Amino acid sequence: xxxFPTPGFAYVGGALxxxxxxxxxxxxxxxxPAYVYSTAGLEANWHAYDDVLAPYRAKGLGIDICYALKxxxxxxxxxxxxxxxAGADVVSEGEMRRALAAGIPADRIVFSGVGKTPEExxxxxxxxxxxxxxxxxxxxxxxSAVATRLGKPAPIAIRINPDVDAGTHGKIATGRKEDKFGxxxxxxxxxxxxxxxxxxxxxxxxxxHIGSQLLKTTPFRQAFGKVAELVxxxxxxxxxxxxxxxxxxxxxxYRPSDAEPDHHSYxxxxxxxxxxxxxxxxxxxxxxxxxxxxxLLARVNFVKEGLHRRFLVLxxxxxxxxxxxxxxxxxxxxxxxxxxxxxPLSPVDVVGPVCESGDTFAKQREMPPVAPGALxxxxxxxxxxxxxxxxxxxxxxxxxxxxxxxxxxxxxxRPSFExxxxxEKMPDWLSPTPA
Ligand SMILES: *Cc1c(COP(=O)(O)O)cnc(C)c1O
Numbered sequence: 001x002x003x004f005p006t007p008g009f010a011y012v013g014g015a016l017x018x019x020x021x022x023x024x025x026x027x028x029x030x031x032x033p034a035y036v037y038s039t040a041g042l043e044a045n046w047h048a049y050d051d052v053l054a055p056y057r058a059k060g061l062g063i064d065i066c067y068a069l070k071x072x073x074x075x076x077x078x079x080x081x082x083x084x085x086a087g088a089d090v091v092s093e094g095e096m097r098r099a100l101a102a103g104i105p106a107d108r109i110v111f112s113g114v115g116k117t118p119e120e121x122x123x124x125x126x127x128x129x130x131x132x133x134x135x136x137x138x139x140x141x142x143x144s145a146v147a148t149r150l151g152k153p154a155p156i157a158i159r160i161n162p163d164v165d166a167g168t169h170g171k172i173a174t175g176r177k178e179d180k181f182g183x184x185x186x187x188x189x190x191x192x193x194x195x196x197x198x199x200x201x202x203x204x205x206x207x208x209h210i211g212s213q214l215l216k217t218t219p220f221r222q223a224f225g226k227v228a229e230l231v232x233x234x235x236x237x238x239x240x241x242x243x244x245x246x247x248x249x250x251x252x253x254y255r256p257s258d259a260e261p262d263h264h265s266y267x268x269x270x271x272x273x274x275x276x277x278x279x280x281x282x283x284x285x286x287x288x289x290x291x292x293x294x295x296l297l298a299r300v301n302f303v304k305e306g307l308h309r310r311f312l313v314l315x316x317x318x319x320x321x322x323x324x325x326x327x328x329x330x331x332x333x334x335x336x337x338x339x340x341x342x343x344p345l346s347p348v349d350v351v352g353p354v355c356e357s358g359d360t361f362a363k364q365r366e367m368p369p370v371a372p373g374a375l376x377x378x379x380x381x382x383x384x385x386x387x388x389x390x391x392x393x394x395x396x397x398x399x400x401x402x403x404x405x406x407x408x409x410x411x412x413x414r415p416s417f418e419x420x421x422x423x424e425k426m427p428d429w430l431s432p433t434p435a
Contacts, residue, residue, distance in 0.1 A: 003252075003253045003254065003255070003256060003258065003292065003332060003379060003380055004256075004332060004334070004379055006038075006041055006044075006292045006293075006379075007038070007040045007041050007043075007044035008037075008038025008039075008040050008041025008042075008044075008292070008293050008403075009038060009041070009295060009377075009379070011338040014337065014338045015336060015337060015338065016334060016335075016336045016337075016338065016377055018036050018037075018038050018295075018403040018408070019038055019039070019040055019403050019404065019405055019406070020403075020405050020406035021403050021406060021407070021408050023036065023297055023336050023375060023377060024336060024375060025408075026297065026401050026403075026408055027297055027299070027336075027375055029408075029410075030399050030401060030410055030413075030414070031399075031414065032297055032298050032299040032315055032316070032375065033296060033297060033298045033299075033314075033315055033316035033317075033320050033398050034296075034297050034398060034399045034400070034401055034414075035294055035295070035296055035297070035381065035382075035385060035386045035398060035399070035400045035401065036294065036295050036296075036297055036377075036400075036401045036403060036408075037072075037074070037076075037077060037290075037293055037294045037382055037400065037401065037402045037403065037411075038293050038294070038403050038404075039080055039402065039403060039404035039405075040404070041292055041293030041294070041382070042077065042080050042081060042084075042289065042290065042293045043080075043084065044293075045288060045289045045290065045292060045293055046065075046081060046084045046085075046086070046289060048263050048288075049065055049263060049267075049283070049285065049288075049289075050065070050084070050085065052263045052264055052267045053065075053267060056267060056270075056271050056275070059271075061270075061271060061275055061281065062279075062280040062281065063270075063280075063281040063282075063283065064087055064108070064280070064281070064282050064283070065085070065086050065087065065282075065283050065284075065285065066086065066087040066088055066089040066108070066109070066110050066282050066283070066284050067081045067082075067086040067087070067088055067089065067284075067285065067286065067289055068088075068089040068248045068284045068285060068286030068287075069088055069089065069090050069091075069095045069098060069099060069286070070090075070091055070095065070286060070384075070387060071286030071287050071289070071290050071291070071382075071383040071384055071387060072286075072290040072294065072382055072383055072384075072385070072386060072387050073095055073098050073387055074386065074400050074402075074411055074412055075098060075101060075102045075411070076400075076402045076409070076411035077290060077382075077402070077411075078098060078099060078102035078104065079102045079103055080402070081289060082102055082103050082104050086104070086289075087104060087108030087109060087110070087130070087282075088104045088108065088109045088110070089109075089110045089112055089248070089282075089284035089286075090109060090110070090111055090112070090113075091111075091112050091113035092113065092120065093119070093120045093123050093124075096109060096111060096120075096123065096124060096127070096129075100127065106127040106128040106129050106130065107128060107129075107130045108130060109129055109130055110129075110130055110131045110132075110133060110157075110245065110282060110284065111124045111129050111131070111132050111133065112133040112159070112207070112209070112284070113133075113135070114135045114136070114180055114181055116132075116139065116142075118142055118145075118146050121142065121143050121146045121147075121154075122146050122150060125146065125147060125150055125152040125154055126150065126152070129155075130155065131155050131156065131157055131204070131205060131243070131245070131282075132154055132155070132156050132157070133156070133157045133158075133159050133205075133207045133245060134156050134157065134158050134159065134195075135158075135159045135181060135182055135183065136183060137183070137191060137194065140156075140158075140191065140194055140195055140198060140201065141198070143156065143200070143201065144198035144199055144200045144201050145200075146200075147199075147200030147201065148199050148200040152200075153200055153201070153202050154200055154201055154202065155202045155204050155205075156195060156201055156202065156203055156204065156205070157203075157204070157205030157206060157207035157243065157245050158183060158188065158191050158192060158195065158203065158205075158206065158207065159181065159182040159183065159207040159208060159209070159245075160182050160183050160184070160185050160188045160191075160206060160207070160208055160226075160227075160230065161175060161176075161177060161179065161181060161182035161183060161184055161185060161208075162175055162182075162185055162208055162210065162222070162223040162226040162227070163175070163176060163177040163184070163185060164176070164210055164219050164222045164223045164226075165219065166210045166211035166214050166219045166249065167214070167216065167219060168211045168212060168213045168214055168249075168251075169213065169327050171326065171327055172211055172212040172213055172327070173210075173211040174209055174210060174211045174212075175208065175209070175210030175211055175219075175223060181209070182207075182208065182209075185226060185230070188206075188230055188234075189233060189234065189237060192234050192237065192239050193237065193239075195239075196238075196239055203239055203241075204240070204241065204242050204243050205241065205242070205243035205244060205245055205282075206227050206230055206231055206234070206241055206243075206244055206245070207244075207245035207246075207247065208223055208224075208227055208245070208246060208247050209246075209247025209248060209249065209284065210223050210247060210249060211249050212248065212249050212251070212286075212287060213249070213251040213252070213287065214249045214250060214251050214261075215251040215253075215258065215259050215261050217262060217265045217266050217269050220246075220249070220266060220269050220270075221269040221272075221273060223246075224246060224269055224270060224273035224274055225273045227244055227246070227273070227274060228273050228274045228276075228277060231244065231274070231277050231279065232277075241277075241279065242279055242280060243279055243280045243281075243282065244274055244277070244279045244280075244281050244282070245281075245282040245284065246270065246274075246281060246282065246283055246284075247283075247284050248283070248284040248285045248286050248287070248288075249285075249287075250263070250266055250285055250287075250288040251287065251288065252287055252288055252291040252292055252380060252383070253380075254291075254329065254330050254331065254332070254380050255330050255332070256332065261288065270283075286383060287383040287384065288383075289383075290382040290383045291380050291381070291382050291383035291384075292379075292380050292382065293382045294380075294381050294382020294383070294385060294386075295377045295378060295379050295380075295381050295382070296316055296320065296321050296331075296377065296378040296381040296385060296398075297336075297375060297376075297377050298314045298315055298316035298320075298375070298376055298377070298378070299314065299315045299373065299374070299375055299376070300312050300313070300314060300370055300371070300372055300373060300374045300375075300376060301313045301314060301315050301353070301372070302372055303370070303371070303372050309347075309348075309349050309364075310346070310347070310348045310349070311348065311349045311350075311351055312348050312349070312350045312351070312367070312370060312376075313351055313352075313353065314350065314351070314352055314353075314361070314376065315352075315353065316352055316361075316378075316398075317352030317353055317354040317359050317392075317393070317395060318352055318354055318356065318358060318359040318360075318392070319354060319389060319390045319391060319392040319393065319395050320352075320385075320389050320395070320398040321361070321378060321381060321385050321388075321389070322384075322388045322389070322390075323384055323385070323388070324360065324361045324362065325356075325358040325359065325360070326388075330362070331361065331362075331378040331379060331380060331381055332378070332379040332380065333350060333361070333362060333365060333367065333376055333377070333378055333379075334376065334377050334379065335367075335368060335370050335374055335375070335376055336374070336375035336376060336377055337374065337375070339368035339369075340368075343368040343369060344368070344369070345366040345367060345368055346366065346367065346369075347364040347365065347366055347367075348362075348364075348365055348367050348370075349362065349363050349364065349365070350362040350365055350367075353393075354392060354393045354395075355393065361378065386398060386400050386412070391420065394420070396414050396415050396416070396417065396420065397412075397414065397415055398414070399412055399413050399414040400412040
């Protein structure tokens with residue numbers, strides 16, 4: 001039961017800081033809205049896994065952490081995690097190129113995703129990808145055809161759907177039999193037999209990913225147990241499974257009342273279910289490595305007193321942070337100037353300037369008084385924040401800043417209006433300028 005302060009963010013001398021840097025300094029330098037990431041926060045999240053894994057590694061369990069880039073694919077964030085020892089899990093050629101550009105070698109990259117194109121598969125095989133995680137029978141045929149054409153055998157995992165309910169939000173549950181992901185467990189033997197028969201495929205791994213934002217270990221343990229049983233059966237079928245990919249999904253506390261996920265019990269579940277198989281294990285955490293290490297800094301444009309409600313109108317909007325609009329997600333909102341403990345709380349609706357009622361970050365949130373022009377920060381915004389941001393309402397992409405100690409750097413700048421316009425072109429049947 002804590003999501004603040006974190007290793008990255010705290011009030012110091014009455015002002016919210018990212019490590020040694022006051023957020024007001026960053027706002028002055030890059031404007032708002034802006035994402036701010038903490039190196040110390042990323043390191044703490046990495047060590048929450050890595051330190052727990054160390055004794056199991058010492059016992060001989062081979063285990064790799066491949067960071068799921070889709071949570072936050074900023075190059076500097078990827079590089080920070082890569083320097084700590086992370087490989088990568090990617091779901092598109094764009095993400096694969098980012099992982100490579102950030103310095104992660106191809107033999108430490110897993111390519112997942114339910115709808116890969118032949119071009120993406122060719123690109124992955126050409127660079128020497130560690131593993132392609134295949135999700136359907138037609139994809140097996142396609143990967144076989146591409147691998148055969150290129151003369152490059154494809155090391156593959158088959159992602160199975162273990163039919164467990166992760167008990168998470170419907171839009172981020174992926175391991176129930178009605179979800180679009182993976183091959184039904186009951187068809188897994190057929191799928192591996194088909195893979196063995198097809199030219200160009202090396203079926204080496206079983207993969208799962210049951211969903212995101214799981215705060216309890218029980219669904220993981222159920223799913224991992226099913227994987228272990230399947231690996232035994234496949235080996236009896238003569239398929240030499242040497243790797244297991246257990247996906248991502250460990251959650252993070254967004255609300256002060258949320259439980260802290262228990263890395264110890266998560267890793268114990270892995271060791272106890274699949275530890276005896278002698279397989280190399282891959283984990284693909286995304287959210288839990290980056291969420292708490294980032295915040296979205298914004299400014300209050302107006303405090304609007306309605307007849308029935310008070311609104312804080314921010315300069316950040318749903319295009320910058322989609323999670324509240326998409327999943328009704330909660331992000332704790334703090335004033336950058338520390339409120340006195342005596343300030344009264346009152347309910348406000350926190351909204352952005354986009355022309356949609358869905359552009360609402362919070363309803364009836366209890367907040368201390370915040371003046372127009374004040375800076376505020378949405379916490380736990382390092383995952384699925386900037387990565388999901390867009391330009392709806394022709395708002396420029398939100399910039400990203402990385403802090404370490406007393407220093408900060410703009411790691412993605414805000415594009416200019418001219419740059420955005422330059423992507424578009426009048427067709428020659430329309431006159432270049434209005435007559
Ligand atoms: C989204 C995803 C992940 C990462 O999930 P988190 O909840 O962010 O840890 C890992 N693997 C696959 C295949 C995914 O689709």
